[in-house]
Amino acid sequence: MSIKTTTHLNFRGDARAALEFYQSVFGGQVTIATYGDFGMPKDVPGAENIVFGQxxxxxxxxxxxxxxPG
Known part of the structure; x- marks a missing residue:
């Protein structure tokens, strides 16, 4: 039996840069969804922050x- 683990990292506004860095190192596909994509009004501060990134x-x-947040 094999086990797959996934590292989860929390940031305060730098998640997009981190994902772009990890993709430059490891390659692969980047998936990003922002708080704005999930209904936060686009003009609210933080709407462009990452709610889900992989x-x-x-x-x-x-x-x-x-x-x-925080």
Missing amino acids: VETADGFSVMAYDI
Whole structure:
């Protein structure tokens, strides 16, 4: 039996930059959704922050990143 783990990282506004960095290192597909994508008004500060972000490679490596309020 194999186990797959995924690292989850929390940021305060830097999740997009972190995901772009990890993609430059490991390759793979980046998926990003912002708070604005999930209904926060686009003109509210923080609407462009990441509510869900992931880099996933073809060989199964993945890392997830989020911008948390606070």
